[in-house]
Amino acid sequence: FSTPAAIDEPISPSIQIDHTELLINGQFVDAASGKTFPTLDPRTGDVIAHVAEGDAEDVNRAVAAARKAFDEGPWPKLTAYERSRIMFRFADLLEKHTEEVATLETWDNGKPYEQAAKIEIPKVVRMFRYYAGWADKIHGLTVPADGQHHVQTLHEPYGVTGLIIPWNFPLLLYSWKVGPALACGNTAVLKTAEQTPLSALYVSKLFHEAGLPPGVLNVVSGFGPTAGAALASHMDVNKLSFTGSTATGKIVLGLASKSNLKPVTLELGGKSPFIVCKDADVDKAVELAHSALFFNQGQCCCAGSRTLVHESIYDEFVEKAKARALKRVVGDPFQMGIEQGPQIDDEQFKKILKYIRSGIESGATLESGGERLGSRGYYIQPTVFSNVQDDMLIAKDEIFGPVQSISKFKDLDEVIQRANATSYGLAAGVFTQNLETANTLTRALRVGTVWINCYDIFDAAIPFGGFKMSGQGREKGIHGLSSYLQVKAVVTPLKDPAW
Ligand code: ADP
Numbered sequence: 001f002s003t004p005a006a007i008d009e010p011i012s013p014s015i016q017i018d019h020t021e022l023l024i025n026g027q028f029v030d031a032a033s034g035k036t037f038p039t040l041d042p043r044t045g046d047v048i049a050h051v052a053e054g055d056a057e058d059v060n061r062a063v064a065a066a067r068k069a070f071d072e073g074p075w076p077k078l079t080a081y082e083r084s085r086i087m088f089r090f091a092d093l094l095e096k097h098t099e100e101v102a103t104l105e106t107w108d109n110g111k112p113y114e115q116a117a118k119i120e121i122p123k124v125v126r127m128f129r130y131y132a133g134w135a136d137k138i139h140g141l142t143v144p145a146d147g148q149h150h151v152q153t154l155h156e157p158y159g160v161t162g163l164i165i166p167w168n169f170p171l172l173l174y175s176w177k178v179g180p181a182l183a184c185g186n187t188a189v190l191k192t193a194e195q196t197p198l199s200a201l202y203v204s205k206l207f208h209e210a211g212l213p214p215g216v217l218n219v220v221s222g223f224g225p226t227a228g229a230a231l232a233s234h235m236d237v238n239k240l241s242f243t244g245s246t247a248t249g250k251i252v253l254g255l256a257s258k259s260n261l262k263p264v265t266l267e268l269g270g271k272s273p274f275i276v277c278k279d280a281d282v283d284k285a286v287e288l289a290h291s292a293l294f295f296n297q298g299q300c301c302c303a304g305s306r307t308l309v310h311e312s313i314y315d316e317f318v319e320k321a322k323a324r325a326l327k328r329v330v331g332d333p334f335q336m337g338i339e340q341g342p343q344i345d346d347e348q349f350k351k352i353l354k355y356i357r358s359g360i361e362s363g364a365t366l367e368s369g370g371e372r373l374g375s376r377g378y379y380i381q382p383t384v385f386s387n388v389q390d391d392m393l394i395a396k397d398e399i400f401g402p403v404q405s406i407s408k409f410k411d412l413d414e415v416i417q418r419a420n421a422t423s424y425g426l427a428a429g430v431f432t433q434n435l436e437t438a439n440t441l442t443r444a445l446r447v448g449t450v451w452i453n454c455y456d457i458f459d460a461a462i463p464f465g466g467f468k469m470s471g472q473g474r475e476k477g478i479h480g481l482s483s484y485l486q487v488k489a490v491v492t493p494l495k496d497p498a499w
Helices: 056-071 080-096 098-107 113-135 172-181 199-211 226-232 246-258 282-298 316-325 346-361 413-421 436-446 476-480
Strands: 023-024 027-028 036-040 046-050 149-157 161-162 187-191 218-219 238-242 262-269 273-276 306-312 365-368 383-384 403-409 426-432 450-453 485-493
Touching: 023 056, 023 199, 023 273, 027 383, 046 199, 046 403, 056 161, 056 187, 056 218, 056 226, 080 098, 080 113, 080 172, 080 199, 080 306, 098 113, 098 172, 113 476, 161 172, 161 226, 172 199, 172 238, 172 476, 187 226, 199 218, 226 238, 226 246, 238 246, 246 262, 273 282, 273 413, 282 306, 282 316, 282 403, 282 426, 306 316, 316 365, 316 383, 316 403, 346 365, 346 403, 403 413, 413 436, 426 436, 436 450
Parallel strands: 161 187, 161 238, 187 218, 238 262, 273 306, 273 426, 306 403, 383 403, 426 450
Antiparallel strands: 023 027, 023 218, 036 046, 149 485, 365 383
């Protein structure tokens, strides 16, 4: 791998941390308990800042502020156009601050700065513009019911939404949830991941500068079993949206049902197949399969983590996939030209290395990588396994790291059966020039997204979500919007027969 020297001499980020408190009712405030927790730099494990640690009492305060902003206004009582304009102004402000925001994101998360600044923050901006555009276009229907009644539907916000996000795409997932929730007229309490609390605080302040009234969006940093669980089980939260692991998704759904039966959108884990058919251009397929897995240090719920290659091109594919991984540029994410930074934290780092050992022990062929990189922080060599069998742990579990698992298939029926033989169903990649093959696979795969000859295309308008245990409901696009709206039927008798 290409390892620029900067790994052991981390570049100092050119920004200072202004906000570490909770954001409740438009004010930065300490946690009621006065407690803080450290957020760490994945490049070194050093503390970046101590952040207020919210728990149940703070969640209560935040929900109360959101409740008031919903019930008494101003948020749902502003005109939709006014809400839309505030969101557009926020998007403009965010765009103007791309450098600072991307710097925070890289510092707290470890992702390459260029990826944050050139791909992710622009997508966050785009997402807010997309949903700002929807805010004043939400309308109901008139319904041709039997009998002498005029029937119409009102599409209304739920009220207070609870939004729980993970650490792998802190701001992108902020936009997937805050954007549609607010566009529909809901208010929100956001619980960020304990690994990455910083960027959400920074941008939420910008949102208030853009005119967001106090209480509409509250941000609580803190841990899952305390702050997260308090939000999921809160009796005054009317809708919950969660992104994270399948195991935690089950807990959150349980808390929602045991409390007030709030509806829940879940976006959970995956073990997505990337299927390379016999007619594929091998060089292109290798490149795409590589980025499908290694993007964001392999920390994507939809990572193409099972690379299934037709036997006729398998050997050539493996050689080239190995060569590509060996060329991957790993290093300090603040350096330009870096493709891969460190993993998020020590826990994930150790878990990934354990999976790598399990791959070796279970008999998969280690083609490249397999070790940590450098002596500090959480860097892992881009790792490629070939000869991976379906019953191996590395083929079954979500590794969430830079570990590509390649295996061979003979025909379409077999690959369909194997691709679907998992409790996950988030996404799949299909690489073929043959339309019939593409159509056959697309219809057979039990997943929420099929990318044909592409991967990780995340436009604001494209719905995203999982089949099976990868989740329920959809985010982004019009489907993401409707998950923050409930429908009210309004029935009025007609005096005279309609004509
Ligand atoms: P990961 O394994 O990627 O850290 P998690 O699903 O544990 O994923 O975390 C995703 C989000 O869920 C984080 O914000 C985390 O704090 C939160 N979380 C974790 N445990 C719980 C819980 N018991 N209740 C509510 N939220 C939780």
